[in-house]
């Protein structure tokens with residue numbers, strides 16, 4: 001690995017142009033990683049508002065609620081109540097895929113439903129239009145459920161979407177429920193995930209008590225089937241003999257959500273977007289949860305083994321080991337070949353609420369080092385681990401989000417494991433209800449940056465010249481003008497799947513192609529062609 005710049009100097013360079021107050025705040029959000037023996041790491045400032053004027057990667061609360069959590073469910077008609085501008089960006093921009101079981105099964109994911117509010121509805125109220133939209137969607141599609149999402153203008157004018165939903169639920173006899181997920185409700189899309197999960201928990205989960213007699217039943221939480229990831233995971237689980245009751249929300253249906261409380265274990269992939277559901281299902285129905293990661297071949301094997309340890313059945317363990325052995329051969333052949341061309345190169349990842357963590361495993365497998373990483377919408381526990389949960393200050397923005405009081409269900413609560421069994425599992429090394437966060441797994445002296453700005457991104461590219469940068473569509477073309485390939489990890493561009501063993505092979509090959517092509521050396525940014533900047537500006541300190 002080439003000699004790398006001192007991260008303290010890099011940090012100084014990232015913040016030196018900011019006004020004092022902004023620099024002070026950013027300084028707490030840019031951390032040089034240092035992992036202690038007990039895996040504790042330095043504190044990072046996260047889940048705080050972006051300073052106005054800074055170009056952020058973040059999405060709004062509505063985007064998190066509609067786009068991330070509810071978007072991948074195929075048989076709910078999702079109506080955005082608001083101007084069409086808000087609805088456009090949540091229309092399949094994440095490349096969620098789904099596979100209806102038969103031609104009769106609904107799939108509304110290719111549609112974008114909006115009330116398309118106009119000026120007069122902003123002035124006189126839009127409830128009438130919303131009522132009409134729900135009726136129209138019902139008449140056209142006869143869905144099992146309709147969800148309504150409030151955008152900023154709806155919150156500002158005070159439309160009561162929940163009253164309209166209750167009224168239409170009674171009239172139509174199907175599940176109609178609303179989400180007060182106005183874009184401004186939280187500091188990022190993270191608030192939208194929380195709002196989405198609360199409503200799913202209140203209105204959907206637990207409505208169907210049919211129990212499948214299968215002995216190894218799990219839910220996969222926080223897996224959104226980008227580029228077909230869920231299909232790969234479903235295939236692996238089936239071959240291992242594990243029954244998937246529901247995935248929240250990749251390749252899912254409202255019926256599967258309704259039945260999710262009958263599973264015996266919840267496996268959490270994206271901790272940030274869904275840890276609330278895992279906690280609430282545990283409290284109400286007695287289903288424990290574990291953190292898993294199906295991104296990376298070694299992580300996939302580790303996660304399968306964790307599930308096998310939980311169920312503690314020799315037959316299941318043998319099947320899991322057999323699948324791992326079968327898949328590893330193909331993975332290893334490609335991995336070794338790709339590693340010979342990628343070893344020692346640098347990667348940076350600034351994505352989502354777990355992706356910046358999980359994909360580091362894939363880079364590690366081909367010998368690449370993640371020199372800088374961070375999340376758009378994480379909270380401290382996603383970086384530092386759940387051990388910091390009691391010390392996180394609840395600020396006004398977080399108080400904005402409804403906190404549900406959950407009690408054990410008097411009839412349906414059935415603890416799947418006794419406290420003694422859970423203790424024994426922990427002693428066996430299976431951390432139940434635990435997540436150690438991203439930082440303890442990163443190297444010391446790497447940079448961890450929360451809510452990175454466009455300016456800081458460009459500085460990092462200039463300083464480190466990484467072989468690859470992983471982000472989203474908003475960052476992609478700016479990064480590529482530096483002659484550095486940018487892999488979109490929110491939507492995988494046109495590629496994927498990247499989950500499981502097959503996905504790992506896809507990822508190795510994709511990264512190899514991206515970083516080892518000559519193409520990047522031919523690219524000249526416009527300012528390099530003319531020899532001078534196209535636009536110059538100065539920061540105003542006030």
Ligand code: SF4
Pocket residue numbers: 060061062063085086150151152153182183184
């Ligand atoms: S911030 Fe508000 S106006 Fe903007 S897209 Fe989100 S909901 Fe719409």
